[in-house]
Amino acid sequence: MEAEFPTVSEIAKHDERPRISGFEDLAFGSLAGMAGKFVEYPFDTVKVRLQTSESQVFSGTLDCLKQTWQNEGFRGFYRGLASPLLGAMAENAVAFYAYNRIQSIIRTATNNTGSELTLPQLFLSGGLSGTICAFVISPVELVKCKLQVENVQAYGGAASTANVKFTGPISVVKHLLKTQGIAGIYKGITPTVARETVGVGCWFGAYEVVVRQLMRSQNKAQKSDLGPGSIILAGGCAGVAYNISSYPIDVVKSFIQTADVRATAGAPERPGIASTIRTVYGRGGIRAFYRGLGITLVRAFPANAAMFMTYEYLSRLSIELRQK
Structure with missing residues (x-):
């Protein structure tokens, strides 16, 4: 399989180009995360509502879109955006920074000072960066999910909107600190670490796989020679790989993370992982674990294409300005 990609020696000949600094990694990753979040957030709201609502609430993706629009209008799709927007900026800043720094550590450990890393090493770098990111994004996603799901309880007259207790991210954080302390902010951290380790490893790994294939097919010497169409394709594929x-x-x-918001009489507000898996499975078998995947993949391609395009072209611009 490795023979299908440019060899290490071929890439190494062109690997003396300037690289961006750690500060630029943080800055460009932050802007990339912001761009991607604006694109994906309405889809993410639908995804979370489909994941966590009873099957009788929404018949599917289109029904969720329709009900959200009818009950909350355009703003309903962006409910709770402030927290994840900041989170996306922080997460992507950390992701790109950690990804590149971990690669440097691997190069040092393997005495590889100039060549591109192997694909397994890149997947490992992505996975470890994802583990780090989980501790940044977990509290943000907890707030986001609660805000996205809480209003659903009022749909169809099931409850009054007057019973909605969260007015925004700050009210969620205050409630969690008051009722559960610091531990409440990190509710769901274990599955978040698992998701980010697997997902981000596949995110960066898939991006590198597609980039190397495109370099080979277009006879390009380095990543910066690829045009925007190639970056869009590689970034979009990375997003799909992450979510699948x-x-x-x-x-x-x-x-x-939304158990307390959705809790009914007799239902636990703090379920464990094993009991949650059983509950989700009981709602529809294996299919229940993929409810909302369609809308997720629809938003994954453009959102992640936007992220990688933003990061890649800001990096190229910085290098070009430095060389002048």
Whole structure:
């Protein structure tokens, strides 16, 4: 399989180009995360509501879109955006920074000072960066999921909107600190770590696989020679790979983080992982772990294409300005 990609020696000949600094990794990753979040958030709202609501609430993706629009209008799709927007900026800043720094550590450990890393090493770098990112994104996603799901309880007259207790991210954080302390902010951290380790490893790995294939097919010497169409394709494929690889874990994570919002009489507000898996399975078998995947994949391609395009072209611009 390795023979299908440019060899290490071929790539190494062109590997003396300037690289961006760690600060630029943080800055460009942050802007990339912001761009991607604006694109994906309405789809993410639908995804979380489909993942966590009873099957009789929404008949499917289109019904969820329709009900959200009828009950909350355009703003309903962006409910709770502030927290995940900041989270996406922080997560992607950490992801790109950690990814590149971990690669440097691997190069040092393997005495590889100039050549591109192998694909397994890149997957490992992505996975470890995902583990780090989980501790940044977990509290943000907890707030996001609660805000996205809470309003659904009022749909169809099941409850009054007057019973909605969260007015925004700050009110969620205050409630969690008051009722559960610091531990409440990290509710769902275990499945988040699992999701990010698997997902981000596949995210960066898939991006590198597609990039190397495109370099080979277009006879390009280095990544910066690829045009925007290639970056869009590679970034979009990375997003699809992330979601397909980690989606069942994400369902469990979302379910745990919204348990108290959805709680009915006699239902636990703090379910464990094993009990959550059983509950989700009881709602529809294996299919229940993939409920909402369609809308997720629809938003994954453009959102992640936007992220990688933003990061890649800001990096190229920085290098070009430095060389002048």
